[in-house]
Amino acid sequence: MEFNKTKRGSIRERNDEQTVYDILDAGFLCHVAFQFEGKAMIIPTAYGRFEDKIYFHGSKNNFTFNQMCNGQVSCVSVTHLDGIVFARNMFHSSANYRSVVLFGKSEIVTDNDERLHALNVISEHIAPGRLNDVPLGTATEIAGTMVIRFTIDSATAKVRDCMPMKDEDVPVEVWSGILPLKLVAGEPIQDEKFGKQFPITDAIKTSKKRFK
Numbered sequence: 001m002e003f004n005k006t007k008r009g010s011i012r013e014r015n016d017e018q019t020v021y022d023i024l025d026a027g028f029l030c031h032v033a034f035q036f037e038g039k040a041m042i043i044p045t046a047y048g049r050f051e052d053k054i055y056f057h058g059s060k061n062n063f064t065f066n067q068m069c070n071g072q073v074s075c076v077s078v079t080h081l082d083g084i085v086f087a088r089n090m091f092h093s094s095a096n097y098r099s100v101v102l103f104g105k106s107e108i109v110t111d112n113d114e115r116l117h118a119l120n121v122i123s124e125h126i127a128p129g130r131l132n133d134v135p136l137g138t139a140t141e142i143a144g145t146m147v148i149r150f151t152i153d154s155a156t157a158k159v160r161d162c163m164p165m166k167d168e169d170v171p172v173e174v175w176s177g178i179l180p181l182k183l184v185a186g187e188p189i190q191d192e193k194f195g196k197q198f199p200i201t202d203a204i205k206t207s208k209k210r211f212k
């Protein structure tokens with residue numbers, strides 16, 4: 001994996017493989033950017049990571065994934081917003097965050113073993129352990145699913161995780177600091193359409209703990 005170089009705010013650059021992977025593994029929603037007929041397009045989608053590969057899945061007719069696999073280099077970005085940084089003026093106010101920007105090419109996965117592996121990776125990434133409770137899908141559903149492998153060619157990570165900076169000389173006596181922000185799971189809500197109560201499984205508990 002090669003690293004891109006940030007130009008501004010490079011003090012926040014954390015270009016090591018582990019940081020990139022930690023940021024990718026901390027979430028499962030990314031935005032993919034690609035070109036279509038000279039226009040830039042950005043689409044949100046779920047993903048799973050395995051080594052230096054990002055797997056996506058969707059319908060075989062998925063426009064985004066088909067475009068990503070036409071030989072072009074596309075861009076994948078993930079951001080976790082960790083807080084609003086309130087400095088002693090707005091100029092030095094900021095945000096705490098962890099983000100990555102990846103460039104690479106994508107291919108449709110055709111090998112059946114890799115397709116199943118990728119679908120497992122995505123499932124485990126989004127809902128760890130849920131495959132112990134439920135099947136992946138029927139053979140027909142799986143056959144109708146397009147699986148994409150995006151290989152990370154180059155990556156940049158930026159992390160800001162500190163108090164306000166450079167506002168020491170602002171002549172205003174006022175509270176300053178960080179308002180932490182995070183994604184928090186609520187109480188699980190059971191689907192009532194089966195007319196019966198079921199116990200919450202370990203997978204649901206794991207997901208709840210992950211976002212506490």
Ligand SMILES: Cc1cc2nc3c(=O)[nH]c(=O)nc-3n(C[C@H](O)[C@H](O)[C@H](O)COP(=O)(O)OP(=O)(O)OC[C@H]3O[C@@H](n4cnc5c(N)ncnc54)[C@H](O)[C@@H]3O)c2cc1C
Pocket residue numbers: 029041043044045046047056057058059061062063064065
């Ligand atoms: C959290 C999250 C996870 C998702 N995970 C997956 C996934 O794993 N697999 C998957 O196939 N899809 C996923 N989606 C849906 C995804 O964003 C696309 O809508 C879907 O993949 C269809 O893409 P397409 O290129 O075929 O869209 P098309 O139907 O061809 O899109 C037509 C136009 O609709 C608009 N559009 C498309 N998607 C969106 C959107 N999400 N929001 C607003 N406008 C849009 C764009 O302008 C686009 O040009 C996810 C969305 C979210 C928010």
